[in-house]
Amino acid sequence: MTALARSNNTIYARFMGPWGRYVVIGVPMVFLLLVFLLPFLVVFKISVSEMETVYFKDLLSVKDDLVVLAFKYGNYISLTHDALYFKAYLSSIKIAAITTAICLAIAYPFAYFLARSPAERRPALLMLVMLPFWTSFLLRVYAWKMLLADAGVFNNVAIALGLASEPLKMMNTPFSLVVGMVYTYVPFMILPLYANLVKMDLRLLEAALDLGATPWQAFWRITVPLSKSGIIAGSMLVFIPCVGEFVIPELLGGPETLMIGHVLWDEFFGNNDWPMAASVAVVMVGLIIIPLALFNKYQAESTSAAKS
C-alpha cells in the first residue's frame, strides 16, 4: 500500500510537478468555495443584517471613535415566535420523509431486478430509468396535473368504468404532492441502489442458502444489510432536495401542504424581507447539514469495511 502510494507520488512528481496533487484537489475546492461557501456566507450575512429601506447596514462600522458590531439575531428569534415557520419545517420534513420511504419501497425491488437481470439487458433498462429526464421536468409535473385533475384522465376513466360516481378530489392534496415528488425523485433512489446491488457477490447468497436460510431470509439477512450504503445514499439524494422543494408543491400541492420552500419565496418576494428570508434559508441548510454529516460518517465506515 505504501509502496503504491510512493509510486503514485513519483508519477505525480514527474508529470505534474510537486504541486500536481494540490492542483487536482484545489480545482473542486475552489469551485465549492465559489458556488457554495461564498453565497452561503452572503446569505448568512443578510440574515443577521439590519434592513434600512433599500440597503443592508454593515455588520461592522467605525463611527465617532466607536466600533459597532451590529449582529441582528432578531430574525432567528422571530422564527420561533411564529408557529408558521415551525409548522412549515415540520411538514417539509414529514413530506420529504414520506416521499423517501415510498421511493425506497418502489426503487428497491426495481433496482434489485435491474441488477439481477442478464448483463446484456441492463444498459437498456438503465436507459429506461433515465428516459424521463429527456423531457422537461416542468412539462412532466404539468402532465400529472392533467392526470389527477377533477376532470382529469384518472377520474374520467374511473367514472366511465363505473368505479366512481363523482370525481375523486386528488389535485392539490398531500396525495398529488407526494405522487409528484415520488415520480420526480425515484430515479435518484434507483441509481445508487442499482450501483450497490450490482456489485454484490452472489456467492454470499448461495452461502446463506447452503447454511439453511430460505431465499427470503437470505434477502433480509444478507442482501439488505450489504446494500445499506446504497440505501443511505439514495435516501439522502431524495430526502435533501425534497425538504427544500418549491416547484412541485407550487404545482401539485394545496393549502394543506405548506412547505418551507413556499415560506421562503413569500419572505423574499411577498414581504420583501430579505433578512427574514435569509434566516429561514440558513436554518434549512442547518437541517440538511446534520443528516448529511451522519451520512458521510456512515459512508466512511462502510468504505473502510469494503477495503478487505
Add this chain to the structure above:
Amino acid sequence: MAHKDSKGSGGDVAPFLQIKRIVKKFDDVFAVDEVSLDIAQGEIFALLGSSGCGKSTLLRMLAGFEAPTSGQILLAGQDIVGLAPYERPINMMFQSYALFPHLTVWDNVAFGLHREGMPKNQIEERVTQMLDLVQLKPYSKRKPHQLSGGQQQRVALARSLAKRPKLLLLDEPLGALDAKLRQRTQLELVDIIEQVGVTCVMVTHDQEEAMTMATRIGVMSEGKILQIGQPAEIYETPNCLFVADFIGTVNIFKGQVEVDEPDHVVIASADCKHYVSHGITGTRGMGVHVAVRPEKMSIQTETVQDADRESPAEVGFNQAQGVIEDLAYLGSLTTYHVRLDGGSVVKVTHTNAARHGSSAMTWGDRVYVWWCGSDVVVLTR
C-alpha cells in the same frame, strides 16, 4: 458415528453417498456426462480436473445450486435431488470462502445455527466449540476483512462444520492461499475433518492438494470420471493416456505390440524396444502408448551394466542413448531433458544424493537412459 465402523467393511452396506448416472446439460453441452460414483462414510473424496471439466458443476449439484438434467443422488439412502440447498444436510466451504462481510467471525459461524432455530445457549456452546477447533477463539469479534487469508479459510471451515453436516463439500479449499501456507494447511484441514469424522467431497485442480488430502481421487475430463482410485493407484497405474499425462510428469512412447505373452510383452517404438514384465489386454500389432515416469528412469554416462538389470530378459531392452539438451537443477533433484537418438525428448530426474555429484553431467553430454520393465505402464486408450 455408528456408521463409521461400516467404512471399508465391504459390500453388504450401501455406500453413504451414491451418485447414479447423473447428467447435467447446459444448452446442448454436457457439463456432467453420466457420472456414477459411490462414496463411503468418513471418506475424503477429491474430484480432480482442469477448469471446465465439470467437477464444480458436480459439486454444485450435490449442494443443490444446480438441478441435474437426469440421474439420482442418494445420501444415506435418501434421494436429495428434489431438495433445495437449505433443506439438505450438506454444507459447503466456498472457493475464496464467501464469508459474510458485514458479520463478525462469531456471527458467521452462528448463521446456520440461527436458521435452524437452535436455542441460544446451544448456539453459544457450538460456536465456541467450532472456534476452538479452528483455533480462532480470540478473533470471534473481528470482521472477515480484518483476518489473514489463512484465518478466513478457517472461519469458512468452522462455518461449514457448525451445523454438523452429513456431507461436507470443499470447493478449491486452499486455492486462495499462497504456496507455503497451502502445504501446511492441507494437513491441518485433513486433521480437522478426520477429528469431526465428516464425509467430504472436495473439488480441486491441484493434484498435490488432492494427493495429500484425499483418500480417493476421481480424475475428471470433459464431464466424465476417467479413473477412480487411491492417490498411489492413480499415479502408478493410470488407466489411460489422459490420466497418466494429467497426474505428474510422464514420458510417453508411441509403439506397437511385437510380442504378446501372458507374463510379458515387447513393444517397439522409434526410440527403443520396451520389455514389459506383465501381460496386457491387447493383441499383437496393436498400437499402444508406453508411459514411464521420469523418476523411474536412470541416467548415466557409462554403458548400462547387464548386472544392474531387473532380469536377464531385459538386457538390450528399455534403454536408449541420447544427448542432454537441457537440465534444470532443483536442489534436491535435477531434471535432465535428453534428446534420444530415436528423435523424442525424455525427462529424467536424478536425485542429488551426494553434495558434489561424482557423475556431474551437463549440457551436450552423451548419456545412457534406462529403466525397469516393472516400472512401465502400457496404455491402450
